[in-house]
Amino acid sequence: MKILVCIKQVPDMESRFKPDSAGVWYSDTDLAFRMNEYDEYAVEQAVQLKEQLGGEPEVVVLSVGPDRVVEALKKALAMGCDRAVQVQDPAAHLKDPWQIASAIAAYAKGENFNLIFTGLQSQDRGSAQVGVTLAEILGIASVTTIVGFEYADGSVTVRRELEGGLKARVQLKTPALVTCQLGLNVPRYPTLPNIMKAKKKEILTLPVGELLHEEARSVTASFYAPPKKSGGIVLEGDVAVQVDQLLDILRDKTTVLR
Amino acid sequence: MxxxxxxxxxxxxxxxxxxxxxxxxxxxxxxxxxxxxxxxxxxxxxxxxxxxxxxxxxxxxxxxxxxxxxxxxxxxxxxxxxxxxxxxxxxxxxxxxxxxxxxxxxxxxxxxxxxxxxxxxxxxxxxxxxxxxxxxxxxxxxxxxxxxxxxxxxxxxxxLETAGEPGVNFLGYEPAVAKDVNLSKAEIIVSAGRGIGKPENVPAIAALAKALGGELGASRPVVDGGWVDHAHQVGTTGQTVSPKLYIACGISGAIQHLAGMKKSGFIVAINKDKDAPIGEVADVLVVADVMQFVPALTAKLGK
Incomplete structure (x- = not known):
């Protein structure tokens, strides 16, 4: 069995974001990057499946982006993936979801993966398109938003999360792709021995130009901070003073304080 | 068009x-x-x-x-x-x-x-x-x-008609877990988010809820992490609430959470990140370390 996990490297979401010089995405400077949170669940599920099947499946982890994404790939290798592929693209942020999916599909086509895991969406762009689009290009079944995963004899049974706490049970046959929702499992922390072991694992670099021959179907015209809602009071400074200020406001504006 | x-x-x-x-x-x-x-x-x-x-x-x-x-x-x-x-x-x-x-x-x-x-x-x-x-x-x-x-x-x-084989097989719905916590009737909700830092800090948030006579709520990450039971989750995949007072403790304000609480009468957010999206819906944003501010507020209410 061959498994592919697609991951993205994103900035810490608590960062302050500033537009880049072109004004179409964030400036990379002063940002700390990490693995997209949804993708950690995808990596974990792939590694759990490998363990369930006695280590037989080969788990390949792939990321599209500039050279910094190798750090995210190394983390996935330390979590238990077998080898990594960097689709090298310093301008990945200018690609639309269709192009990203097309580049991954061009790589995946010849590899005949039985199962593909992706995150539901990225934390920075949040299109939730790349996974499903990849499956459509490859002509394989796909299900999004999974919070439960079981595999037996070429058949995958998942729980899909719907709105309001409802879940749906869905079954599909491999080859298949699933997109992982937060809470699917508990992603492991790489241990020191596994980090050391991961240093010996292969990281293949493929220039995006060899894989991508599709034009963008959407283009970002501008990137900006949303206008602040006016009227909100901001309390800063000493905690004891803030407490008194807040209690004054609550007594004045609400009826709930006894 | x-x-x-x-x-x-x-x-x-x-x-x-x-x-x-x-x-x-x-x-x-x-x-x-x-x-x-x-x-x-x-x-x-x-x-x-x-x-x-x-x-x-x-x-x-x-x-x-x-x-x-x-x-x-x-x-x-x-x-x-x-x-x-x-x-x-x-x-x-x-x-x-x-x-x-x-x-x-x-x-x-x-x-x-x-x-x-x-x-x-x-x-x-x-x-x-x-x-x-x-x-x-x-x-x-x-x-x-x-x-x-x-x-x-x-x-x-x-x-409208079509023909063909489905690629996936829908087996059925699993009903939402019965809620033993009904947040929709609460007048005051104090919710814990990832910004509280660790599960050991949940009781401090619950203590503020109790001091105010309200209920404990939670955002998705702390429920996923097992810090708080799902019955307390506020948001599109949890409960939609509209109390008179909603206090968000260390909640950044993902859209799924905002959708579940933005109709609250009065919203207080406590967050160290002044730019957190929760600020967009908050009537009062307290820029502070939540684990310093919340116990101080609870202590003052107890006096």
Whole structure:
């Protein structure tokens, strides 16, 4: 069995974001990057499946982006993936979801993966398109938003999360792709021995130009901070003073304080 | 301009949120037709053309056949925009239709901009204006971003059929876990988010809730992490609440959380990040370390 996990490297979401010089995405400077949170669940599920099947499946982890994404790939290798592929693209942020999916599909086509895991969406762009689009290009079944995963004899049974706490049970046959929702499992922390072991694992670099021959179907015209809602009071400074200020406001504006 | 609105039917019911699609079409000044895989006896209040497929035959979640049904309609209607809600149904289905039509898709639209659409990015902290290249354009709309609009009237029903094998097999729904905590009746809710740092800090948040005579709520990450039981979760996949006072402790304000609490009477957010999106809905934003501020507030209330 061959498994592919697609991951993205994103900035810490608590960062302050500033537009880049072109004004179409964030400036990379002063940002700390990490693995997209949804993708950690995808990596974990792939590694759990490998363990369930006695280590037989080969788990390949792939990321599209500039050279910094190798750090995210190394983390996935330390979590238990077998080898990594960097689709090298310093301008990945200018690609639309269709192009990203097309580049991954061009790589995946010849590899005949039985199962593909992706995150539901990225934390920075949040299109939730790349996974499903990849499956459509490859002509394989796909299900999004999974919070439960079981595999037996070429058949995958998942729980899909719907709105309001409802879940749906869905079954599909491999080859298949699933997109992982937060809470699917508990992603492991790489241990020191596994980090050391991961240093010996292969990281293949493929220039995006060899894989991508599709034009963008959407283009970002501008990137900006949303206008602040006016009227909100901001309390800063000493905690004891803030407490008194807040209690004054609550007594004045609400009826709930006894 | 013409929109094709893709409605959702869940557990046999036409969802009220579908009416936000009409609100969006109205904002564009466009005419609308609707596609519904649903039931003949539960139709929308809308006097236009309704392409109706039977959910008993095609299922409520059957993306491959729903894709074919939509494609057949697109062929007849030739819309400029094909519009879904940005829900578990819409984000699952729209990319399949987009791939078949070789058409652009923009996800989680929050506004209409000059020559394009506004999309959120970076966990709602930033926005992008994105311009689609080519037609038709597929859009998924963020819940609550556009007003509910009930056009009224009775639809002109066009029966919709397709054939083929589904790629996935829907086995059934699992009901939501019975809630032993009813947040919808609470007058005060104090919610814990990831910003509280660790599970050992949950009792401090619960203590503030108790001191105020309120209930403990929680955001998704602390429920996923097992810090607080799911019965306390506020948001689209938890409970939707509107207490008189909502205090968000260390909650950054993901859209799924905001959607579940933004109708609260008065909102206080305690967060060390002054730019956190929760600030957009907060009446008071306390910029502080939540684990310093909350115990201090609880102590003061006890006096």
């Amino acid at each position: 013409k929109t094709l609105l893709i409605a959702e039917c869940r557990e046999g019911k036409f969802l009220d949120t579908n009416y936000e699609l009409f609100g969006f079409a109205d904002k564009l000044g466009a005419t609308s037709a609707m596609v519904l895989v649903g039931r003949q006896d539960d139709l929308p209040a809308f006097a236009g053309k309704l392409y109706l497929a039977d959910a008993a035959k095609f299922g409520e979640y059957n993306p491959d056949l729903h894709k074919k049904l939509i494609l057949a309609t697109v062929d007849q209607e030739k819309p400029d925009y094909i519009v879904f809600g940005h829900t578990s149904y819409g984000w699952d289905l729209a990319p399949r239709v987009a791939a078949a039509l070789k058409a652009p898709q923009l996800s989680e639209v929050v506004g209409v901009a000059d020559g394009g659409f506004e999309l959120p990015s970076c966990n709602m902290k930033m926005r992008r204006t994105v311009k689609p290249q080519g037609t038709p354009v597929l859009l998924t709309l963020q819940g609550g971003a556009f007003p509910v609009l009930k056009p009224g009237g009775t639809p002109q029903v066009v029966p």
